[in-house]
Amino acid sequence: MGGGFVSLKDYEGEIYTCLRCGFCQAGCPTFRHTLNESLNARGRVILAKLYLTGQYTPDEDYMQRVLSCTLCDICKVKCPPKVEVAEIVEALRSELWRSHRDLYPQDIVESINSILERQNPFGVPREQKMRSYEGESSVLFFVGCSSSVYYPHMAENTLQVLRALGLNPTVLGQEEPCCGYRLVEMGAVDEFKRVASEVVSFLENRGVELVITNCPTCYKTLKEYYKRYTSLTFEVMHITEWLVKEAKFEGELSEPMTVTYHDPCHLGRSMGVYEEPRQLLESIRNLKFVELPKSREESICCGGPIRALYPELASKMSDEVVQGAIEVGASQIVSSCTTCYRSIASSAAFHAEVDALDLPTLLARALRRG
Template identity: 35%
Template sequence: MTEYPKLNKLYNEIVRCYRCGFCRASCPIFESERVESWNARGRILLLRALSDNDVKVTDSFIDRIYSCSLCKECEIFCPPGVNVSGIIEVARQELVDKDLAPPEEQKELKKNILQIGNVLGKKAEPLESLLGPIIKNLPESSPNLIYSGCVTLYSYPKMAHTTLEILRNAGYDYTVLKEGEQCCGGFLKMIGYKNDFDYYSLKQLDLLNQRGIDQITTICPMCYSTFKHDYPPKEIEIKHTVNLYTELLDQGKIKFSNPLNAKIVFHDSCHLGRYSGLFEEPRKLIENVPGTKLVELSNSKKSSKCCGGTIRVPYARIRSKMSEQIIEDASQVGADYLVTACPSCFHNLYSTSILMDCNVKIITLEELIGYTTKQLEKIPLYK
């Protein structure tokens, strides 16, 4: 009989699920697959059966447990408030400990983080080669560090460059890790490599403490959530760029002057919204852009739909369905622009073929602010 001690410790939490089925209406994976074992209730039942040794771990079982995007939407609607994402994370740790998981493609992502320093497996480069001469003019040290994240730096460096320009023109004192960034490591924890994450985060935190940093501001919401909630206790304050932009706007250090006569929806990413509770700050920023009309998606704020970014590898087909639903929603409410403050959400939404059939344009909050503060001559149109 196989023992699952970590899972067994959560048995009382597992049996709190009384199978009401409310999660069926909120689980984006179930909406794609339409099979009970692909939603929160089904996964909890599978893990209860695993703990009771009534089911074996097969490839199909792994797919059910690893296709969960840990978006937490089911937890918003769960009457007894079962900690579904926490149970799934512990189950993944158990499966990793027994060398039964994760899927092979995600094992490669682990190697990328631990051996190369970023989840994409891109060759590490100094930030000047990625972002240009703006890096050379930054101070060698500052109490304030701007942290871009893997997806931003290696897939959409213009987002990071725009952010740095906005802050420079606002007179904000900051620097970056000029020699190059290391991944925050949050994905390690999500896929079950908790021991690797604990070691990795301690090492990263030690390097950051050596630089005398008082505050880290991240562009990526997952980096924000990971540094703020998952790293060991620290003296460093963690912010997301929406916090910093809002502060600078209130202080009159950035001015939104370029008008944009458009109807805009904001997509709440899971790690900025449900994980961290930053719902109003990005909306305040959008509403201050002259000429804009902020409208809400039919599923927004706490009930916002996940784009599927955390399961893009290896479940790209499901990810695409999840992102398409968000764009369809934006189109139905008549939005001209869908704005996101998450580079990963941007990547997944921008990658969908459905954009060819609607008039919605996908942009980042950085690009909107860059335009209205006149750092950008025009908003890039992603169609």
């Protein structure tokens, strides 16, 4: 629908566009692993309609059905009239956050408070973010909370690659704000607008002209969600876009390696960045690239967004990705997303023949001819 945050009422037409055909069952991962129609896209459209027409008072079961949607958007790929189910779910959550906040799991409430108070969704002190680096003031490498707190090596490797290719961006470290995605994901839209406006002012005041990030979620949030209601004075690029468009990346591995690539929902289906990661992989000598059975638009969600709330369901989703990689003979599943990496690694840990590998680490290694 685009253009500003809209209420569930604004999606009424979209809700009635649903034909109830059920084609979305072929894509929706939360349906596929439960065979529960209320955990399918069609079921969630019906839940939204029931709320809109006042025929159902939300309870904990209702919340589970709404909150277990990963917003992966594959239902739209399968849907003949292209119903925007993920946007309907987002709008429904924004109603629920206003009217039934008491039904939200405590984990989510704490995560939201943590963004507002500590500039990260994990409840950890801001001081646990990675160190800062002084570089060109107009170019910012926006690390993202997940990498900054849990996987600083991914950020360090990204920085290494950028510097080797002639770019020396600034890294804000503890000063880096949270992009606020969790807020909009869970329906805390008013809080999100406030955070987004603060982040934009903060970056503008620092004279930032280009933001490069390796986090698909930060990328989508800064580039798409922020733009829904404000205009940005800086450009936002995913690291893979910058490396392909602005640099000439070439690398080599010391040993042959067969890798596959998992398209993160936020980078692929949401933002259409499919080619750049593949171009980078194909520019590495001694690397054989094989596609997953389901890739690009059809890529399977790793379950990352719901892992904390519904770990069993999320594990079934990441297991499916890993099984696909084993099927095509890959020894490494490369991801350009920390959330996907974490999910895939947790499933890959049960299989000796395959492992998860983050793209920045692979690129840094290929530059070193390692």
